[in-house]
Amino acid sequence: MAGLRQWSLPLSGWTVAELVQSEFAIVPTQGNAQALPYPDAIFDGAYLVATLGEVPDKDATLSELHRVVRPGGRLAVGEGQPDPHLVRFPVLRDRAMAAGFDFEQRVGSQLGYVARFRKT
Secondary structure (H helix, E strand, O other): OOOOOOOOOOOOOOOHHHHHHOOOOOOOOOOEOOEOOOOOOOEEEEEEEOOHHHOOOHHHHHHHHHHHEEEEEEEEEEEEOOOOOOOOHHHHHHHHHHOOEEEEEEEEEOOEEEEEEEEO
């Protein structure tokens, strides 16, 4: 995706403990997507892949993501077939914009896509 700093994390062979202690500072946290256990504007960005359709209150989840992403930060959402709970792009775009994100870009097809939004 243009405009995103891209890097890959070689997860193969890593344990959760190794990731937590790594330079990537990954801290696995279990929580409620509709009430995230983080302070406001703490993250540079967030991403969901085949997740939003599984959440009961999608609007509350997008509002929470808006709350924890810093101004100028990004949200990337990926959806694809054959997920029976796939969130269609027009629905996602409308909901993300209602939560306060600005739409930036969509790549993909009717079978799957990644959409990028920015918090203003």
